[in-house]
Amino acid sequence: MARLLEVRDLTTCFHTPEGVVHAVNGVSFDLAEGETLGIVGESGSGKTVSMLSLLRLIPEPPGRIVRGQALFQGKDLLKLDREAIQKMRGSQVGFVFQDPMTSLNPLMRIGEQLSEPMLKHLRLTPRQARNRSLELLKLVGIPGAAHRLDDYPHQFSGGMRQRVMIAMALSCEPKILIADEPTTALDVTIQAQVVALVKDLRRRLGMAVIWITHDLGVLAGLAHRVVVMYAGSIVEQAPVRQLYKDPRHPYTLGLLGALPRVDGQHAERLANIAGRPPDLLKPIIHCPFAPRCRFAIARCWETNPALLPVSDAHQSACWVLGGTGEPFGETQVD
Amino acid sequence: MTEQEVLVRVEDLIKHFPVARDAVGRRRPGHIRAVDGISFEIYRGETLGLVGESGCGKSTAGRTILQLYRPTGGRVIFRGKDLTELKGRELRGVRPHMQMVFQDPYASLNPRMTVGQLISEPLLVHTRQSRAERQRRVRELLELVGLDPDLDRRYPHEFSGGQRQRIGVARALALNPEFIICDEPISALDVSVQAQVVNLLEDLQERFGLTYLFIAHDLSMVRHICTRVAVMYLGKLMELGPREAVYNRPLHPYTRALLSAVPVPDPDLEAEREPALLTGDVPSPADPPSGCFFRTRCSLAADICRAEVPAFREVRPGHYAACHFVPMEGW
Numbered sequence: 001m002a003r004l005l006e007v008r009d010l011t012t013c014f015h016t017p018e019g020v021v022h023a024v025n026g027v028s029f030d031l032a033e034g035e036t037l038g039i040v041g042e043s044g045s046g047k048t049v050s051m052l053s054l055l056r057l058i059p060e061p062p063g064r065i066v067r068g069q070a071l072f073q074g075k076d077l078l079k080l081d082r083e084a085i086q087k088m089r090g091s092q093v094g095f096v097f098q099d100p101m102t103s104l105n106p107l108m109r110i111g112e113q114l115s116e117p118m119l120k121h122l123r124l125t126p127r128q129a130r131n132r133s134l135e136l137l138k139l140v141g142i143p144g145a146a147h148r149l150d151d152y153p154h155q156f157s158g159g160m161r162q163r164v165m166i167a168m169a170l171s172c173e174p175k176i177l178i179a180d181e182p183t184t185a186l187d188v189t190i191q192a193q194v195v196a197l198v199k200d201l202r203r204r205l206g207m208a209v210i211w212i213t214h215d216l217g218v219l220a221g222l223a224h225r226v227v228v229m230y231a232g233s234i235v236e237q238a239p240v241r242q243l244y245k246d247p248r249h250p251y252t253l254g255l256l257g258a259l260p261r262v263d264g265q266h267a268e269r270l271a272n273i274a275g276r277p278p279d280l281l282k283p284i285i286h287c288p289f290a291p292r293c294r295f296a297i298a299r300c301w302e303t304n305p306a307l308l309p310v311s312d313a314h315q316s317a318c319w320v321l322g323g324t325g326e327p328f329g330e331t332q333v334d
Numbered sequence: 335m336t337e338q339e340v341l342v343r344v345e346d347l348i349k350h351f352p353v354a355r356d357a358v359g360r361r362r363p364g365h366i367r368a369v370d371g372i373s374f375e376i377y378r379g380e381t382l383g384l385v386g387e388s389g390c391g392k393s394t395a396g397r398t399i400l401q402l403y404r405p406t407g408g409r410v411i412f413r414g415k416d417l418t419e420l421k422g423r424e425l426r427g428v429r430p431h432m433q434m435v436f437q438d439p440y441a442s443l444n445p446r447m448t449v450g451q452l453i454s455e456p457l458l459v460h461t462r463q464s465r466a467e468r469q470r471r472v473r474e475l476l477e478l479v480g481l482d483p484d485l486d487r488r489y490p491h492e493f494s495g496g497q498r499q500r501i502g503v504a505r506a507l508a509l510n511p512e513f514i515i516c517d518e519p520i521s522a523l524d525v526s527v528q529a530q531v532v533n534l535l536e537d538l539q540e541r542f543g544l545t546y547l548f549i550a551h552d553l554s555m556v557r558h559i560c561t562r563v564a565v566m567y568l569g570k571l572m573e574l575g576p577r578e579a580v581y582n583r584p585l586h587p588y589t590r591a592l593l594s595a596v597p598v599p600d601p602d603l604e605a606e607r608e609p610a611l612l613t614g615d616v617p618s619p620a621d622p623p624s625g626c627f628f629r630t631r632c633s634l635a636a637d638i639c640r641a642e643v644p645a646f647r648e649v650r651p652g653h654y655a656a657c658h659f660v661p662m663e664g665w
Contacts (some may be wrong), residue, residue, distance in 0.1 A: 269536070
C-alpha cells in the first residue's frame with residue numbers, strides 16, 4: 001500500500017498560566033492508502049491534540065506546534081498557509097468529532113449544513129449541493145433521506161446525528177477520514193451500526209481512516225494497525241493481531257487486562273493500572289509510564305526509551321518488554 | 335440454587351411522565367411510559383445488572399425504586415415495608431439503608447462543597463453525630479475508597495474523574511447502607527479507571543455484604559460484575575436470568591442482538607464475527623408499538639407479535655423472557 005500520510009516528530013505544547021503543558025511529544029507514524037489506523041489512549045494522552053495539530057485546528061495561542069512534519073501528497077501540512085490548510089480540511093481530510101449532539105449547528109437545517117463544505121470546496125451550485133446532500137444521507141443509511149434534508153439536528157437521534165456528521169465529513173470525498181471517539185457517546189447497538197458503516201464506506205470509497213478511541217475492544221475488528229499513546233508519546237505500534245496477541249508495552253498490557261469481555265473469557269478480577277498519568281507540565285526525562293509500571297527497572301528511571309523494533313512492523317518504547325527476541329518475564333494478560 | 339433471602343421485591347412498577355407537547359412543540363397531551371410494569375427480586379448480597387439502550391427506562395427504574403421519583407403504580411418491598419406507601423419521616427427512616435452512586439462524577443458533586451462536607455452531608459441529615467465523630471468517619475471513608483484522608487478540605491474540581499467517583503462511593507457508604515443502586519457508575523470514565531472503580535465496588539461488596547443494582551449499558555462490564563442480569567427495552571423487562579445463562583444461552587431476540595453488538599477485544603474472533611445489526615431506532619416511549627414493544631426491530635416478528643403482548647414467562651428455572659417465540663421446552 002502506498003504511503004498517504006507521513007508524520008514525523010510532531011510536538012505540540014500549550015502555554016498556560018501554570019506553565020507549559022507538553023501535550024504531544026515527538027509523535028511519528030505513517031498512514032497507508034485505504035488503511036484503518038487505530039489510535040488508543042486515556043484522556044489526556046495526546047491522541048486528539050495530535051490529530052488537531054495535523055489539521056492545525058488547535059487554538060494558537062495558547063497552543064503551539066513546536067516542531068515536526070506531516071507530509072501529505074508531498075506537502076507539509078504544518079507549513080501550509082491558512083487558505084491552503086482550510087482547503088485541505090474540508091476536501092482532503094474529513095473530521096468526525098466525538099459528540100454528535102454539540103458539533104452540529106442547531107439552527108441550521110441538515111441539508112444546508114451538508115451543502116456548506118461542497119459549496120465552498122467543490123464550487124457546486126446550491127441545487128447540485130442539495131442533490132449530493134441527499135445522496136450522502138442515503139449513503140450513510142438515513143431512512144427517508146429526502147424528507148429529512150429540511151429537518152434540524154434536534155429531530156435526529158444520537159446515532160442518526162453521528163451518521164450526519166460522517167456524511168458531512170465524506171461530502172468532498174476525502175482521502176483520510178479522522179474519527180475522534182465517534183462512538184463513545186453512543187449505545188453499543190448504534191456503535192455496531194456506525195462501525196459497520198465506516199468499514200463499508202472505507203471499502204467502497206477507498207479512503208484511509210484514523211479512528212481515535214480509549215477502548216481497545218472496538219479496534220479489534222476495525223483497525224489494520226494500532227498506535228498506543230501515553231503522556232503525549234507513542235509507546236507501542238503494531239499490526240492489530242500482533243498488538244492483541246503479543247503486546248510489548250506494560251501500558252498496552254494494562255489496557256487489555258482492564259477490559260472485561262462479553263464472551264466471558266475474563267479474569268476473576270480486572271487488572272488495575274494503579275496511579276495516574278504523569279503531570280504534563282513537567283518535561284519527561286525518564287519513561288513516563290515508569291511510576292505505574294510493574295516491570296520498571298533502574299534504567300527506566302534514567303532514560304526514556306525510544307520506540308524499539310520488536311519485529312518488522314511492531315515497535316515498543318520499553319526497555320524491558322521491547323526489542324527483538326523473547327520478552328523478559330511473564331507478559332501474558334490473564 | 336439454595337433458597338436466597340429477598341432484599342428488594344419490585345412488583346409491577348410503573349412510572350409514567352405526563353407530557354403536554356410532543357418533540358416539536360405541538361399540543362398533544364400524553365404520557366412517556368418510562369417504566370411500564372416491571373417485576374423482579376434482588377437477593378441479599380448479589381449484584382443484579384439492569385441493562386438496555388439509552389432511553390429504555392433503566393435509570394428511571396432505579397430512581398423509582400429508591401422513591402426519588404414516586405411511582406405511578408406498583409410496589410417496592412424493602413425491609414418488609416412497601417416503600418411506595420411511605421411518606422415523610424417513615425421514608426426518611428428507610429433512606430439510610432438504600433443509597434445511590436450516580437453516573438456523572440463531574441455533575442453529581444456540588445462544586446462549592448469540600449470533599450469533607452460532601453461526604454459528611456448524609457451524616458448531618460440522618461445522624462446526631464458530633465462534628466468530631468463526623469470528621470473521623472469522613473477520614474475512615476476516604477481511606478476505605480482508596481483516597482488520602484488528608485484531602486478532605488479539597489474541592490471536587492481538584493480530583494480526576496475516577497477519584498470523584500470514589501468520592502461518590504464514599505458518600506453512598508457513609509450511612510452503612512445494605513443496598514446501593516449504581517447508575518452507570520463507570521460510563522464516564524476511561525477504561526483503565528473503570529477497572530479501578532469496579533474493583534473497588536467488588537471489594538466493598540465482599541467486605542460489607544452489600545447488595546447492588548448495577549445499571550449499565552456496557553454488557554461486558556455487567557458480565558464481569560453481576561450475578562444476575564435483567565434486560566430492559568422501552569420500559570419493560572425482556573429477559574432476566576443468571577449471568578451465565580443470559581450470556582451463553584440468551585432467550586430473547588433483543589438480548590441476542592445486544593450481545594452480538596458488543597465488540598470482543600480479539601482480532602481473530604472479530605474477523606469471523608458477523609454482528610446481527612439492529613436496524614432502526616428505539617420507538618418513542620410516548621407512543622410504543624402494539625403487542626410486543628420490540629417487534630418493530632425484531633427479525634422474528636410475526637402477526638402474533640403485533641396483536642398480543644408476550645407474557646414474561648419463566649422458561650428455565652430462574653430464567654425469564656417475554657417473547658412469543660421462546661419455546662418452553664428444548665432450551
